[in-house]
Amino acid sequence: GDSVTQKQGQVTLSEDDFLFINCTYSTTTYPTLLWYVQYLGQGPQLLLKVTTANNKGISRGFEATYDKGTTSFHLQKASVQESDSAVYFCALVSNYNVLYFGSGTKLTVEP
Amino acid sequence: EAAVTQSPRNKVAVTGGKVTLSCNQTNNHNNMYWYRQDTGHGLRLIHYSYGAGSTEKGDIPDGYKASRPSQENFSLILELATPSQTSVYFCASGGGQNTEVFFGKGTRLTVV
Numbered sequence: 001g002d003s004v005t006q007k008q009g010q011v012t013l014s015e016d017d018f019l020f021i022n023c024t025y026s027t028t029t030y031p032t033l034l035w036y037v038q039y040l041g042q043g044p045q046l047l048l049k050v051t052t053a054n055n056k057g058i059s060r061g062f063e064a065t066y067d068k069g070t071t072s073f074h075l076q077k078a079s080v081q082e083s084d085s086a087v088y089f090c091a092l093v094s095n096y097n098v099l100y101f102g103s104g105t106k107l108t109v110e111p
Numbered sequence: 112e113a114a115v116t117q118s119p120r121n122k123v124a125v126t127g128g129k130v131t132l133s134c135n136q137t138n139n140h141n142n143m144y145w146y147r148q149d150t151g152h153g154l155r156l157i158h159y160s161y162g163a164g165s166t167e168k169g170d171i172p173d174g175y176k177a178s179r180p181s182q183e184n185f186s187l188i189l190e191l192a193t194p195s196q197t198s199v200y201f202c203a204s205g206g207g208q209n210t211e212v213f214f215g216k217g218t219r220l221t222v223v
Binding site: 098 | 161210211215
């Protein structure tokens with residue numbers, strides 16, 4: 001079945017540092033891959049979507065790309081801010097628009 | 112603005128008791144979902160529905176039932192709550208394939 005693996009449980013950075021979070025996926029179909037962000041006390045919200053058609057998504061300074069050869073996709077940001085502190089989830093879209101999530105990466109950005 | 116509303120936001124239940132978590136969406140979405148979130152596991156799918164009257168099992172359905180009486184409402188039912196069901200539960204709604212899925216703010220359930 002469809003699945004996503006996200007190994008980085010926690011990342012701590014300083015402001016203006018570079019962010020890189022990686023996920024790997026498994027699916028038998030052409031994937032639509034997502035990044036969701038969850039702020040404290042809130043539900044997850046969509047940050048970026050990447051499909052086989054566009055290979056890349058950009059939003060709010062974040063960029064997501066995927067590599068079909070290694071079945072991996074990643075999220076990056078050139079310069080993080082304290083306000084970016086949150087939990088970031090990668091996800092794979094399956095049938096009936098069901099999302100399969102990775103285990104999440106808690107990002108802490110120190111001033 | 113897409114809206115998914117969960118109630119209650121917090122619940123303490125006793126072991127063996129019945130718990131019903133409610134979800135309402137005003138997005139006119141066909142698809143609705145229930146996930147639970149636990150540290151180290153991310154969000155795991157419990158049940159989902161692709162329309163009024165339908166419920167489907169997700170990855171971890173044991174101990175849970177779901178009900179979709181209308182387009183707008185989707186409930187998660189714990190007939191006999193256990194401490195292992197202590198978690199944060201999220202309801203979500205989504206439209207057609209690859210459209211955005213919107214989440215509620217979550218329900219924190221503690222079973223004592």
